[in-house]
Amino acid sequence: MTRTDTLGGAFARYWVAVAISAFGSAVTAVAMPVLVVQVLHATPVQVGIVNATQILPYAVIGLFAGVVVDRTARRPLAIWASVGRAIVLGLIPVLWALGMLEIWTLAALLFLFGSFSVFGFAATQSLLPSLVSKGQLLRANGRLDQTDAAAQTAGPALGGALVGLLGAPLAILVDAASYLTDAVLLLFVRVAEPPRERTRRRVWADIREGLHWVYGHRTLRALAVSAQVWFFANSLVLTAFAIFALRTLDLSPAVYGLLFAASGVAAFVGATFAPRAGHRYGEGPVIVVAMALYPVAWMAVALAPHGGGPASIAVIAAALVVHGFAGGLSNANEMGYRQAVTPDEQLGRTNATMRSANRTVAAVGAVAGGALIALLGPTVALWCGVAVYTAALAIALFSPMRTARVDRPAEAV
Template sequence: MGEVLAPTARPSFARYWTAATISSFGTAVTAVAMPVLVVKLLHAAPFEVGVVSAAQFLPYAVLGLIAGAYADRWRRKPILVWASVGRAVSLGAIPILWLTGVLQIWMLVVTLLLFGAFSVFGFAATQSLLPSLVPRSRLVLANSRLDQSDAAAQTLGPAIGGGLVGLLGAPVAIIVDAISYLVDAALNAGLRVDEPAPGPRTRNLRAEIRGGLQWTYRHRTLSPMAASTHVWFLANGAAMTVLSLFALRSLGVAGYAYGLLLAVFGITSLIGASVAPRVGARLGPGRTIILAREAYPVAWILVALAAPTTAGHVLLFVAMGLQGLAAGLENSNEMGYWQGHTPDELLGRVNATRRSINRSMGALGALVAGVAVGLIGDQRTLIGVIVVFAAAALIAALSPLREAPDGQ
């Protein structure tokens, strides 16, 4: 029993985990409120909807490598705190602009660009701070706890968000997310963590970025895992774009049933995250990651086979359940592996490098899928999605990750 409680027995990790859980639920509320605000209240055109979606991810492509370098130059706790404050202010501006009657699409895009910029620094710091809060031997377990919170937010958050949107209206509901970031900042400000003193002020930013890239793409096992993950994000960005069109339009899935579909994903993600430490300990993190990657193309084959019948709808739920289980099983093992195999002085750059490219690939996948559905239809686009998921699995399976249980 002590093995299970080890990370949470540390007061700093418990505080950090609580902050992450609160902000995850706030994010889930905004995931419901933002589309309602954009589509129904601001009456955005399809192109404007795409611009709003892209605005949150563009800063990752522009600032990702720089944020990683500074996450290694500066103390990470202050970065995490101020990034949360910045996100709270950015989101808080949206309901204020709405209530004063001046909110327009371009203003929303500006606030989301600012939100995304603060998020780039925040995620670079948060993923790099965790190894200072728990022993490296407990990183998979600690990441599993964080994944459980995310899965719970994905399961319950949409229902909470829908209720708040109905009660308060979409713009006001976003205040809940802004407040969650302020609580996140307050909790993380009280963390007791020993961080190394900042390095010399005169540094070569280009050389530091190059150092992060070299560690990420020249390491024996991290390099193929990074490549596999980039391809996975390309496939997943396309898959989730096709899913909404395929399920709601081609299969005739009702809106409430689509919400249940996402809830099933959240529930099985929670199950996967709960068993991830034990599976990783038994198989090794490398082999666990490969097993999960091999499950994704199977899940999307099931999606492609679904028909506009009751049996087809059931098949869709089975597919999303498998997708969620694989995601929950994989993520904590992958994050723990990266954190455990990267020197502390490189963590910020390595984490930011991966996240920057991953988010860019996801955005590209969504854009390509949208165009492909219009040109060749959703069924054929799904076949392409399956092929790309299979390529991600193959890259991992043929890498040294399979050679040893500990992935060394």
């Protein structure tokens, strides 16, 4: 297998492909809540269900997808997954124009979108270690996170503007086009993937092997469990925040998008420092510090004035800045550690196992958030999210993650 020693060549093309789809997804991150809440007039429970449907496939087919990724070539799988997502997203404005788009129709489409995403993310994440050397993984993931943060900065602002100009359904077309572009660019990524051995092993045997690797490894187990609790909290608070911002505070789509843009700027800063922090202090300590910031950020959101004026917007913006910085700081270290300690033949199952578990609990968190909002209101739901974020921090803090560090060659230091 041939690897590049620098972040160039094949990685550059891979990076551009991922960047374009990230910008499109950032637009949808604004357009989709507006479509659900303001265009389709969903109830709080329906908001939670719609949020859950696009991540529910991780629970249904996620482990199987990991086996497929480890048994087949990863680049073609990533390409077809992007094509599938583009088609599904393109159907949303078409059905809306025909007067056929309803909450349950949208939920079904998002479930299909999530199914393509299960294979797409597992394939692209597992492809990266074939493009760069092991010592460059943290730097490569940091570069990808910087790009994602830039997308979170410009994408929501663009998304808010597009929603105001074209409406939420048509704005989603931007994301559909980005996935098509992603697929075309991946066609030109040249990579010598390791040969996949033909096997007659049962799928369940491979699934069990992947689960044993993740949950039998002391540090990966702690990373996985703390991440699962974090995803529950994050899905819960984001479901609550959509209702809180768009209904309780009555913010416009443009302001809603700008708030997430502020978070994106902070995520870019966090991603910029992530490789340096990881090399100096170790991946584990950096992840733990980042996790400590989340409950602080969402506590501030829950305490924000409910008037919807400049004061409440300023508090929420500051909180989302902290949230974004924490995400940018931790993600590259988490992904780099996972990819560095996992053998190539296990990467697909490891990535799919952890992502499937994360998204499964996220689906539960979205539904729980919708139910809590309906019963007790969005503010109480936000406080529940703060408590769960704190639990995720405790799991990471009192585990081997506290001192986890990957031994890297001198070139990466």
